[in-house]
Amino acid sequence: MWTAQRRPRIFVTQPVSETALKRLRAAAKVKVFPDTSRIIPKRTLVAAVRQADILFCLLHDKIDRAIVTVKGSGARKLAVFSDPDCPYCKQLERELDGISDVTIYTFLYPIVSLHPDAARKARLVWCASDRARAWSELMLRGREPENAASCPSPLADNLVLGGKLSIDGTPGIVFPSGRLVPGVIARDLIERYLSERTPSG
Numbered sequence: 001m002w003t004a005q006r007r008p009r010i011f012v013t014q015p016v017s018e019t020a021l022k023r024l025r026a027a028a029k030v031k032v033f034p035d036t037s038r039i040i041p042k043r044t045l046v047a048a049v050r051q052a053d054i055l056f057c058l059l060h061d062k063i064d065r066a067i068v069t070v071k072g073s074g075a076r077k078l079a080v081f082s083d084p085d086c087p088y089c090k091q092l093e094r095e096l097d098g099i100s101d102v103t104i105y106t107f108l109y110p111i112v113s114l115h116p117d118a119a120r121k122a123r124l125v126w127c128a129s130d131r132a133r134a135w136s137e138l139m140l141r142g143r144e145p146e147n148a149a150s151c152p153s154p155l156a157d158n159l160v161l162g163g164k165l166s167i168d169g170t171p172g173i174v175f176p177s178g179r180l181v182p183g184v185i186a187r188d189l190i191e192r193y194l195s196e197r198t199p200s201g
Contacts, residue, residue, distance in 0.1 A: 063105055064154075065107060065154035065157055065158055065161070066079065066105035066106055066107045067105070067106040067107075067108070067125070067126075067131040067132055067135050068103065068104075068105055068106075068131075068132065069103070069104040069106065069132040069135070069136070070103050070132075071099065071100055071101065071102050071103070071104070072100040072101035072102070073101045074101065074102065074103040075101050075102075075103075076101055076102040076103070076176070076194045076195075077102070077103050077105070077176050078102065078103075078104055078105070078173060078174065078175055078176070078190075078193075078194060079104075079105040079106075079107065079173070079174040080092070080096075080104060080105070080106050080107065080171055080172070080173050080174075081107045081109040081158070081162050081165075081167045081170055081171060081172040081173075081174075082106055082107070082108065082109055082139075082170055082171050083108075083109055083110050083111050083114075083115055083118050083122075083170040083171075084108070084110065084115075084118050084121040084122050084125065084135075084138055084139065085110070085114075085115035085117060085118040085121065086111070086114075086115065086118075086170045086171065088170065088171060088183060088184045089139065089170050089171045089184075090139050090140075091184045092171045092173075092184040092185070093136070093139040093140055094140065095184065095185070095186060095187045095190060096187075096190070097136075097140065098187050099187060099190060099191065099194075102194065106135060107154075107158045107161065107162070108122040108125065108126060108153070108154070108155055108158055109158055109159065109162050109167065109170055109172070110122045110155060111169070111170060119155060120149065121138065121144060122153070122155055123149035123151075123153050123155065124144060124145040124147065124149045125138060125145055126149075126151065126153045126154070126155075127145075127147055127148060127149050127150060127151040127153070128145040128147050129147070165180065166180070167180075167182075168182075169182055169183070171183065171184060173185070173190075173193075175193045175194065175196065176194070176196075177193070177196045179193055179196065181193065
């Protein structure tokens, strides 16, 4: 619980209205990145995030662009930028498969320069009636969805979002603490980062 002596520190990395900023500043110490319209260098972002208690981040209002997979209570959260043809992404999915009580937001992030067929597969998954199941079947069992890929998809927007977060490869993992991890990591490390809190000094 926050007190008058210990107000939360909020780091804002997306454009918000003056009214919203006024309300935030009434209850917290707010740091706004100087130019929220440009790409934030990863080193700068991570350094600032580690000094904050709350990250009002670029993912905040982008969840409708992600596949949402809820496991168990879904109490813990993480976001993953993933390419359906990326072998390391498939390894990560096997690690994530053994983790419970988590909500995973998967942002489809096909890198067509490396995997020319990835965008097609990503659209198939996005247009499936059960996106979470279609993603799991594709990544863990190699089964492509049988539906058409005719619906609007967020792929182009996800690539822009990933660029702003300095996601330059897949998988890219974003933890609640603000930690950005490139590449596949083991289950025990995922568990540790899920429970990680930002410093409160």
